[in-house]
Amino acid sequence: MYKRMPSRELLGVPGRGGVAEADSVCLQHNMGQEAGNPSWRYSLPHVCVATISSFLFGYHIGVVNEPLESIAFDLGFGGNTLAEGLVVSMCLVGAFVGCLLSGWIADALGRRRAFQLSAVPMIIGAFVSATASSLEGMLLGRLLVGTGMGLGPPVASLYVTEVSPSNVRGTYGSFIQIATCLGLIGALFMGIPAKGISGWWRVCFWVSAIPAAILALGFELCAESPHWLYKQGRSIEAEVEFERLLGAAHVKSAIAELSRSDKGDNADSIRFVDLLYGRHFKVVQMGSTLFALQQLSGINAVFYFSSTVFKSAGVPSDLANVCVGLSNLSGSVIAMILMDKLGRKILLLGSFLGMAGAMALQVMAASLPFAGSGTLYLSVGGTLL
Numbered sequence: 001m002y003k004r005m006p007s008r009e010l011l012g013v014p015g016r017g018g019v020a021e022a023d024s025v026c027l028q029h030n031m032g033q034e035a036g037n038p039s040w041r042y043s044l045p046h047v048c049v050a051t052i053s054s055f056l057f058g059y060h061i062g063v064v065n066e067p068l069e070s071i072a073f074d075l076g077f078g079g080n081t082l083a084e085g086l087v088v089s090m091c092l093v094g095a096f097v098g099c100l101l102s103g104w105i106a107d108a109l110g111r112r113r114a115f116q117l118s119a120v121p122m123i124i125g126a127f128v129s130a131t132a133s134s135l136e137g138m139l140l141g142r143l144l145v146g147t148g149m150g151l152g153p154p155v156a157s158l159y160v161t162e163v164s165p166s167n168v169r170g171t172y173g174s175f176i177q178i179a180t181c182l183g184l185i186g187a188l189f190m191g192i193p194a195k196g197i198s199g200w201w202r203v204c205f206w207v208s209a210i211p212a213a214i215l216a217l218g219f220e221l222c223a224e225s226p227h228w229l230y231k232q233g234r235s236i237e238a239e240v241e242f243e244r245l246l247g248a249a250h251v252k253s254a255i256a257e258l259s260r261s262d263k264g265d266n267a268d269s270i271r272f273v274d275l276l277y278g279r280h281f282k283v284v285q286m287g288s289t290l291f292a293l294q295q296l297s298g299i300n301a302v303f304y305f306s307s308t309v310f311k312s313a314g315v316p317s318d319l320a321n322v323c324v325g326l327s328n329l330s331g332s333v334i335a336m337i338l339m340d341k342l343g344r345k346i347l348l349l350g351s352f353l354g355m356a357g358a359m360a361l362q363v364m365a366a367s368l369p370f371a372g373s374g375t376l377y378l379s380v381g382g383t384l385l
Helices: 007-012 017-035 044-050 052-062 068-075 081-109 111-130 135-163 166-195 200-218 226-231 235-246 248-267 281-296 299-312 317-342 344-367 373-384
Strands: none
Touching (some): 044 052, 044 135, 044 166, 044 200, 052 111, 052 135, 052 166, 052 200, 068 081, 081 111, 081 135, 111 135, 111 200, 135 166, 135 226, 166 200, 166 317, 226 248, 235 248, 281 344, 317 344
């Protein structure tokens, strides 16, 4: 019968030095694997499926841009700017509700079920919008779609952070914005035939149900967040998911880091009111202000009404809309490349300075005492920047 010998005896046995050296080399190799960074290839498919929710967010932002006039004409509220504004903004009302519920749902049901749940109202809302025969039906469909829009992207940000290796976490985080830009570009392209094909806007809504269904079905195959599993006391399942996401060599270190983080969270528990004042208020205030300033720049108005604005300026709306989407995408790609090299602060400073310069161009164009091609180029250039 084979008897395992202590390491000292093994090293002292003549002729067994080669075995001992092989064991030593193997141990050093495993330690080297553990010390290195996990491969990004394991987690990439899971991150890509998660970003479908952001793709849908971008798609539904831009889906009514070009076909809005056709929708208004077919549903009988053409020329009613209030009704047109409601069709555009009703999804934001639903998104507000979805955002309020997203954290609770993600913590109660897990990240996978939260994604699948976000896909349900987007599929139903797409069906209701595509088959709408009145303004009320369209508003209901947009409200349902917005609920899924508000629920999905916050969970995507959380999920991508929790499943990504630390060395590519910033790059993977940029995938969310890139997916949003791709969804917006896809919606703008889908809307181009709306001018010449009657009822094309219904096809635009039907198409959105396809990626929503892929999101719901795809998460049947994707990993659950190991962080959520660990906090639920399901440590064995968390190890299995870490192996899928990082590789077997990095499971122990990932669990150890998660354990230290969990102990820190328990030792320093934070109440909701602590976010409104005290030592956490400054961080929350800065983050919220950055988001607010981005929205106050008017970028959403560009995405929703760029066709109308460009038409009034004498610019072909289909070409201009594509340029808006591509410029937005190029900024996201640049951020993805530089995120883990320059850091977040420098990119934020650069982006906000660029936004300030672009808005200065628009103000300059609006303030010029004469109208001509120069003012037109300044206005369009500022919008694209």
